[in-house]
Amino acid sequence: MSFFGMTWKRNRETEFERKLRANDREYNLSFEYATNGIKTSKYNFFTFLPLNLFEQFQRIANVYFLFLLLLQVIPQISSLSWFTTVVPLVLVLAVTAAKDATDDINRHRSDNRVNNRKVEVLIDGKLCSERWMDVKVGDIIKLESNQFITADLLLLSSSEPLNLVYIETAELDGETNLKVRQALIVTGALGDDISRLAGFNGEVCCEPPNNRLDHFTGTLLFGEHKFSLDNGKVLLRGCTLRNTHWCYGLVLFGGPDTKLMQNCGKNSFKRTSIDRLMNVLVLCIFGVLALMCAVLAVGNYLWEINKGYQFNVFLPREDDSGGASLSAFLTFWSYVIILNTVVPISLYVSVEIIRLGNSFYIDWDRKMYDARSDTPAEARTTTLNEELGQIKYIFSDKTGTLTQNIMTFNKCTINGKTYGDVYDYLGQRQDVTENTEVVDFSFNPLADPKFSFYDHSLVEAVKLGIPEVQGFFRLLALCHTVMAEEKSKDQLAYQAQSPDEGALVTAARNFGFVFRSRTPESITVVEMGEQQRYELLAILDFDNVRKRMSVIVRSPEGKVSLYCKGADSVIFERLHPSCRKLMEVTTEHLNEFAGDGLRTLALAYKDVDEDFYSRWKQRHHKASTTLENREAQLDQLFEEIETDLLLLGATAIEDKLQDGVPQTIEQLAKADIKIWVLTGDKQETAENIGYSCNLLREEMNDVFIVSGNTPEEVKQQLRSAWMTMKPDMAEGMVFLPEKILGKVGSALKDEVVSGEYGLVINGNSLAYALEEAMELEFLWTACMCQAVICCRVTPLQKAQVVELVKKYKKAVTLAIGDGANDVSMIKAAHIGVGISGQEGMQAVSSSDYSFAQFRFLQRLLLVHGRWSYLRMCKFLRYFFYKNFTFTFVHFWFAFFCGFSAQTVYDEWFITLYNLVYTALPVLGLSLFDQDVNDAWSFRHPQLYGPGQLNLYFSKMAFFKCALHSGFSSLVLFFIPYAAMSDSMRQDGKDLGDYQSFAVVTQTCLLFTVCIQLSLEMSYWTAVNTLFIVGSLLLYFGVTFTMYSNGLFRLFPSAFSFIGTARNTLNQSNVWLTILLTSILCVLPVLTYRFLTIQLWPTINDKVMFKARQAKAAPPPPSKRTRIRRGSSRRSGYAFSHAQGYGELVTSRRFLRRPAVSHSSHFTPMKSTSSFIPMGRSAGYSPTDGPHNAKAQGVEGTSLQMYRVIQDQTL
Amino acid sequence: MSKEENTANRPDNTAFTQQRLPAWQPMLSAGIVIPGFVIIGVAFIGIGVALFVTSQNIQVLEKDYTGIERNSSCFKCTNPRVKNCNCTINFSLDKLFEGPVFVYYGLSNYFQNYRKYGVSKDAVQLTGDLAYFTEPSTTCAPYQRDAKDKPIVPCGSIANSMFNDTFKLFQIVNSGNVEVPFDGKGIAWWTDYNIKYRNPTTNPLKNAFNDTVKPIFWPRPAYELDPTNSANNGFINQDFLVWMRRSALPNFRKLYRRITEGEYAKGLPAGDYALVIGYNYPVLAFEGRKKVVFSNVSWMGGKNQFLGIAYLVIGSLCVVMSIVMLIVYAKFKFPDEE
DSSP: OOOOHHHHHHHTOOSSEEEEEOHHHHHHHHOOOSSSOOOOOOOOOOHHHHHHHHHHTTTTHHHHHHHHHHHHHHTTTSSSOOHHHHHHHHHHHHHHHHHHHHHHHHHHHHHHHHHTTTEEEEEEEEEEEGGGGGGOOOOOEEEEETOOOOSSSEEESSSSSEEEEEEEEHHHHHSEEEEEEOHHHHHTTTTTTTHHHHHHHEEEEOOOOOOOOOOOOOOEETTTTEEEEEEEGEEEETTTTSSOSSEEEEEEOOOSSSSHHHHHOOOOOOOOHHHEEEEEEEEHHHHHHHHHHHHHHHHHHIIIIIITTTGGGGGSSOOOSSHHHHHHHHHHHHHHGGGGGSSOOHHHHHHHHHHHHHHHHHHHOGGOOOOTBBBOOEOSSSSOOOGGEEEEEEESSBBTEEEEEEEEEEEHHHHHESOOOOOTSOOOEOOOOOOOOOOOTOOOTTTTTTTOOOHHHHHHHHTOOOHHHHHHHHHHSSSOOOEEEEETTEEEEEEEHHHHHHHHHHHHTTTEEEEEEEEEEEEEEEEEEEEEEEEEEEEEEOOOTTTTEEEEEETTSSOOOEEEOOHHHHHHTTGGGGHHHHHHHHHHHHHHHTTTOEEEEEEEEEEEEHHHHHHHHHHHHHHHHOOOOOOHHHHHHHHHOOOOOEEEEEEEEEEEEEEHHHHHHHHHHHOOOEEEEOOOSSSHHHHHHHHHSSSSSSSEEEEEEEEOOSHHHHHHHHHHHHHOOOTGGGGOOOHHHHHHOOOOOOOOOOOSSSOOEEEEEEEEHHHHTHHHHHHHHHHHHHEEEEEEEEEEEOOHHHHHHHHHHHHHOOOOOEEEEGGGGGHHHHHHSEEEEEEEEESOOOHHHHSSSEEETTHHHHIIIIIIHHHHHHHHHHHHHHHHHHHHHHHHHHHHTTTTTTOOOOSSSOOOHHHHHHIIIIIHHHHHHHHHHHHSOOHHHHHOGGGHHHHHOOSSHHHHHHHHHHHHHHHHHHHHHHHHHHOOOOOOOSSSOOOOOOOHHHHHHHHHHHHHHHHHHHHHOSSHHHHHHHHHHHHHHHHHHHHHHHHHHHHHHOOOOOOOOEEEEEEEEEEHHHHHHHHHHHHHHHHHHHHHHHHHHSSSHHOOOOHHHHHHHHOOOOOOOOOOSOOOOOOOOOOOOOOOOOOHHHHHHHHHHOOOOOOOOGGGOOOOSSSSGGGGOOOSSOOOOOOOOHHHHHHEEEEEOGGGOOOOOOOHHH | OOTSSOOOOOOOOOTTTTOOEEEOOOOOOHHHHHHHHHHHHHHHHHHHHHHHHHHHHHHEEEEEEEOOTTTTTTTTGGGGTTTTTEEEEEEEESSSSSSSSEEEEESSSSOOOOOOHHHOTTTTTTTTTTTHHOOOOOGGGTTTBBBTBBBBSSSSHHTTTOOOEEEEEEEETTTEEEOOOOOOOOOOOOIIIIIOOOOOSSSSHHHHHTTTTTTTTTOOOOOGGGGGGOOOOOOHHHHHHHHHHHHHSSSSEEEEEEOOSSGGGGGGOSEEEEEHHHHHHHOOOGTTTEEEHHHHOOTTBBBOOOHHHHHHHHHHHHHHHHHHHHHHHHHOOOOOOO
16 A cells, blocks of 8 residues: 555556456566555545645635634734634634544554455465455455455356356345356366466456446457456455355456445535525625625724724824725724624534434434344434435335335135134134244244244144145145255255245245255155155246246146146136136135235146147147247137136235334325335335335325326326316316426425325336426326325436436435335435345445334434424524624624724633533533424324424524524623613722623623523423533633633733623622623513414424423324225235246256255256356346346346445445 | 344433433423513512612712813813813702712713724733833834834823823812812722732832833823822822723723712712812813713612613513413413314
8 A cells, every 4th residue: 555545546547458467466567556455544644634634624614714813813903812713713623633533543444454354365376365455466366155255356267067156246236136157168177276277377458447337348368269258257346255165266456446446436425405505594694794894894984084083192093004994994804803703613513513413313212223133223424414304205115115025925715714814712813923823834844944824724734634725835836936945955945036936935835845946847846745756847937918827747646737826817717617616705815815915816726638738738839939929829828728727725925014114104194294115016016015005095086007108198197197186277288387387497386186196107107207398297296196106117217206306396305225226216315214234235335324124214204303403403593693692792882992893702702602601502402402202203293394394494594593683682782881881880980891891791692692592492401401500600610710810920911801700790780781681682582482382383382282281201103003904906916026937947048056966967958158147146047038138127227326335345 | 033132233221312311391381481571570670660769869970071162161271282281160069979979080982992992002011020111012002112112111002091180179168178088099900909910029110110111191100100109100000000991882981089088988068069170181182071970889889770770661561561471372372272
């Protein structure tokens, strides 16, 4: 690592092509490529001070104070001693520097940890353990299973067949399934032969370092031949090696050049709306400051002309050259110094401290801690807290966020009998709780221990050998496209394409029908302990039209059977007439399941006549090889054989919602937060989840479905939607953006719609709806609906939707998600929330807040957000008030001191006012204040409303503050003025000397702002009391000390106020003045507030009153035990994927990790040249067939959009 | 799921971290605000009455002697060319002016609070530090050094512009004029006299001022300020101390003497008086005014009508507002709704 960490940057700029030779350090060194050490820290011991100061002075506030300091050095201008600015500035710089230093120390630590990891490097024909940072480009390194990949490597060889390696890229792109990479055959032949590897002298010529995670081009020159290299042969730093004993790789890019580090771009800097408002206000304040100074400068000019020259007797001008104009000019700057306190530097520091404090509260909150995953909530950004109290739109991912992405086999109906419910002795249905006894599957050594079922009668039925029940589970064990992996004896793992299928096969497994392994021609099942091998004759695959899948198998006895599972409506059409009775009963059960929000599948089978089958098979073969009209022919064939089915029953799968999702959504809806679900799932699933999590409700007037395939269709559907919602608008029949938007540039207003509506739009339509021509109409329509669900959306579309709302709505948005596909919207939204505790860190690492459960969102917003917003607003209002009041007094005094920039207060008081005397009380207010406690916040989600409308701090509120300050400052100046002019002390000495006046005024001021603070405070903790009383005591303590004999003797010129406190504060009329002033300052405020509360009470006032009256905390909002829908609406059936993998399974081209028993004789069936290991899962990588491409298009993510935070990764 | 799982990351359960600190949660309820206003109102009216009555009982006598008016006895002294001018102002008291009586001089339109005027002194020099006698601080400009570059002690505008009119009060009785004895001791703050201003320890004091010059406007050097009392010289001269405590406002009065001795300790009896003024201090240039004030004090200090009236007005307003609030509350009280 270089001293300044800069050298590698210089080289990189000039790199157009990377050339390197394996095992040739000398050659590679000539290019000065970066080594594998990384450096994310900014400073080192020597550069810290200059660099940090340089950075800090890039902030405008610090520059402003530096400028003030410079002004103060000029004696003609200096109206205040230098220390009044230096002390705060140094303090602020020091605090910031300390924070930066700790951050950087942490980065140093993490860098060191990563850089000092060990890896085996091939050096001089031997494997040596080296530190990561010492690995150089061109080195060959050996990695083992579960190790992090050290650098960007070219895969040379691996322990696995076909030179494959499996890697997990979760840290890089958030996808948790394994991916495969395959080495070139020619390098794969090197194996783990050290001597051959050491002799390997291939030369790689490839692209220069870049940040595209999914792209790589290069060539390998080895021997005489040139081989082309692509992404499939490269292992990227940040991934983890899995299921691979060892592999060798050639280092292509090290440290800063790796794609991981190249992706560590700067995170976009988010600011809150309060921040933006504050910037505007600060500009206004500067304007007012300039205005005040100008007024005073003019005043000075006039005073100099009218009075100053006459007063020359006692105050001669040193040089008369400039005259009044020069004096006015200097006065202007002098007043800039004096009145600088309107924008005190401590404002910025305090704001940061408050945000930090409120972030800590989030980190500390036990009610946002998930015990299951041992994850507390985390405020990853400490600068956005108050915005949490202003959220208007929530964009939520579905899978993993609303749902757990866990499908559980919950209930079933077999031959007219339902299983799965638990009944007590009296026959009453009971809810399943933690105490409910779980069915014991110990009779089955292959059972999945994680599977739980509560109805004992089903397992009894299986054990009794009831044929329908056994047939039911046999079907589940046979009819699917799941892959089995046997890691060791009796340790089965299923790789299911959809979690639904996995759940069904797992259920069958536990009930004694264990799917063990499959080959293209056979399925091995352990049925009640006996291994059976079924010949797999055909898979009649699933698609969206068929809504069913079937398998045709030949049992060990030689009987040919067809097993079919699918949507009930589809299956019921194809049943044998003898099943009518059973069908009716089953339908009833299905309705019951649907009412519980379960996803259902009907199961049926039939025995196929051998002759019929062989004929069918021939036709099938013929059909599948024709080129024309193949699909239609196949469909026809499938229809033919899938008839006269015998109904077995139906399954009910629960797509498990995260805990408390419906309640949370209900609460957030009450808080007037609009929730949009953006999901990659298909429409039925999304809609179903919409209902089960209470987003869509039966009592809604209408749920519009927009699923057009052309822009016109989409437009028409949108139009009919808004015409339904706003019939009065429908007359015009034309959507006019100008009419809706009003003036150009203004925000889209919310329309008032009678009734509740929902909108479901799919990805295709959304693409049209997001086009410029239609986006406004779409947004306008969508915003009229209570709930919006966008399904089949791509990550990019998610971000686009968020951007659209941000663009036209003046509203704060929040995006919540858990996966890599949510990163774009998390970054796009004002606030991004990541669901943590699950696999994959991508969403969390780009989020601003993270926690483990969706339901914590309501606490984050309704409690923490609301409080943070409230506190920040109270803080700002109060802070501006106290500083304006402080400063305006100088303005009034100017008219009585010849506009000479004489301060009213003692300089020490000016120095310490913001930093010491008033710092802690206001911090106490903004760290502890709460209008009502969390329980009340939950009970009245409407309390959230004011934040969304920016009610607590706006330009208006600011203006009111300024007015209030104006009044207070007038009182603060003129009451002491009137009380002290021409007045005497009790001992007859005159009272109106400058120092006494200063002490009286500043004491009045401090009392006033303290009382005002007390009025603001609605939550007096002991700490607050301590802070306020302490500050006053501190003021007196400090004042008496500063004005003491001892300090004066030490520094006579700095402490000229000696004795003033003693001599002034022992006067009864001084105290009467202080009392009068401070009471008079707050009386109007009290009156105003009391009358407002009485006449126009806000929701806050009402709830606060209610809470105070109730004293004790209210009970938490009643939990809906179960949201049952009595509707006949059939739930989406349980297939969450678009298209089956049937073709793949039977194509013999799929790859799999062979089961233990088969591993020895596993050989690839076809030449590997056609295999492109690019798929999503190592379990079975599909070929790039047409329908798979479609399926990938839906879920695929373009990875280069994402940033990777390496701290988490490494 | 058992409870004994790894909970290493579970946040602490303290009232502070969980934001459950016990707290008093006051509200602006009618039960607090209206009685509060009544109490404040009544208390303020009480204080106001006391202040007002007290203030009424304090006797103050002001005599402007600037001499602008032609018929004023001091008119002759307004000519800057006249040196050592004396003028006399006669007045009579028709009842006892209760003692102790304090005598003040008052100046108006005089900007002692002008910043550049205010900083024009050397705090260290005034503590008697001899090093600063020869090298006065630059803050004293333009009265740091005289034209011959000799250091001025005490330097600076404030000291230079020290008030130097003198007053003598005579009661006119049958037998002639009886001088009312003035007490000039202890008219400055104790801290000023003992801590803030010190004379150099040099003995005699005069030697400390070697190689320095007196302030330009001063008739005598600092060590000869009070010829009658050698202890009242240098920087701890009472009149000097009073002057150096600069005023906050352009109209001010400063204590000149007290009348505490002899038969006048109880006050000035009714009768005719003559105030003899040594008129030295020029104020006409800046339209200033000079006056002499006789006053006595009470527990609340000198006469000040403002405080009493302000208390009365605000107290009454409080009472009125509390009635208004009561009406509003009775008519609109909300908490029962919703």
